[in-house]
Amino acid sequence: MCDPTTKLLTAMNNPASTEGHLPPREILVVDDDDAVRRGLRSVLVTEGYQVIAVSHGREAIRAFREHPCDLVLLDMNMPLLNGWGTIAGLRSIKAAVPVILITARPDQRSLAREAGVELMEKPLDLQFLLRRIGELVPRADALTGAAIAG
């Protein structure tokens, strides 16, 4: 469980948590823009994910150390510690953690490609984002379905 004091872990309206044998997938949302952070949390929760939402990189690393989530949705431009620094911190804790960078700036694509990190530009194509998250961290119901099919 992530830091309870931040009261950022949300697990409302989460049908996935009651299905299958695996616990709901947890996603760490990091964005300094309050409206974006809350909006993304709302979307992900609606889709059945557990979400920890924090507002900057250092807080994200602290939260991730206490509770390594399944995937990180990380804003690029943040005060204190930007996306690149945050990725380094997160991967020092869990090297294989999938990270999707999100950015409102237009000049990050080639950097992300060179670093081998997936990048999506704001405003996000939410359908595509959810599909990619589903591919990177298959949900319990999907895994169960796959097991049955297998």
Next chain:
Amino acid sequence: MTSHLRRRLAAFCALVTGLILLIGWSAVTAWHEVGALRSRFTSAQFESFRIAGQLQSTVWSLNSGLLAYEISGEEADWEQFARDSHALDAWIDLQRDALKTAEEKRVLAEIDAEYDRYLAVAQTIHREHGDPTVAVKSRVHQLETAAQRMLTLGGHLADAHRRALGDFLGESQRSLRRVEALFGAGCLVMLTALAWGTRVLFRETIAPLRTQLIETRALAERHEKLASLGVLAAGVAHEIRNPLTAIKTWVFTLQRKLVQNAPALDDAAMIDHEIDRLERIVRDFLLFARPGDPELATVVPQELLREVGELLSPELGKSGIDLIVESRPDGATLRVDPQQLKQVLINLVRNAAESIGLGGRITLRSRQDQVSLQGRRQAVTIIEVQDTGAGIPAEVQERLFDPFFTTKPTGTGLGLSIAMRILERHGGTLQFQTVPGHGTTFGLVLPLRPASQTGQTGQTTPGRRYAPTPTSSRGAAVANIRRVWSASGPL
């Protein structure tokens, strides 16, 4: 100032300096030669006075010798007389060759005849020396008469010679004056030619360079503005995209919560649509303000056109538009960013399709040419998009490349501006030719050596006159893109 400009300026200055030095050297040399000639002619005038003097002194010498012999009767005096007479013979022979005019020769002949008479008298004196019957006074009188006549004739010869020399010198002076006049005229002509040559050289060499410099400066200023605009655009995009993302997420959540067929779903879809529109504007503006650096790859133009044709043919076929890719394999390759070029071509083909409406033809082709680009003639590949659409009205041509100018209800008005910027980043330019009612041809002019290899990325002189592949005899309304370019300058 580019090194090219410096080289041409140096060559121009060297040429002009060389011409001036050549003219100066010719003038000084010719003037010196004419002066020396004049001096030689002046000194020649004095020779005429020497002729009379020489004859006079010789005659006096003969007289003195003969007188000495008459008084002393010694043979040695007679021999002295004989030597002097030989000297006078030699002098007469010399003058016979030296004197040129008929008058001089006539007077010299008279002198010679008189001299013969003088010698005859002298011989008589010698023969009759010591004879008391001979009247010496009579002989001496004959001798003096002959001598006096010779001296008079000597004076006449000197006069004749002076006149001959005078005529010759007068003629020479006139010739010299003519030479001087000709020389002056020659100098004037050379100076005029130099002035004309300088003017032509200036017009052909310096003036275009100055124009190029002004254009380059204008472009540099424009790039500077665009660079500032790019920074600004990135900041604005960041500030707009964050709230857009937030709105989008809340609309998404709202749509998920609404029951199917609820009227509010339509409202939510409308908000979603407008968000997309806003994002399209931001994206296009960013593309215009700061297009990415071209990722250069070796591309065969025909391949590029074929890919675009395959991509768009099905879509255009629905409107009855034939998309034809003319095959002209010429072995040419380009160093360009294929994705960016494809983006430009797709944009132009879609514009062409909208111009046609229903039923028509769009032709894609590439060809080689020599055009003026970046201020100099160079080999280029021109990729053409030709349509049979409605053409572009004159008032639209004026503003065709202006950012945010559009004639479409849903366009951002940045498509052609972005296309121009992309071509510019490749060291090329975008040009068009249109005939209202008949169609339009856009030409992507790309240097065979990309700008990045020449160290002039983005330093493109925008299109001059564009001559597309001749396909019909109809008239051509050539658009001056420079004017359009200037219009889009003060961003």
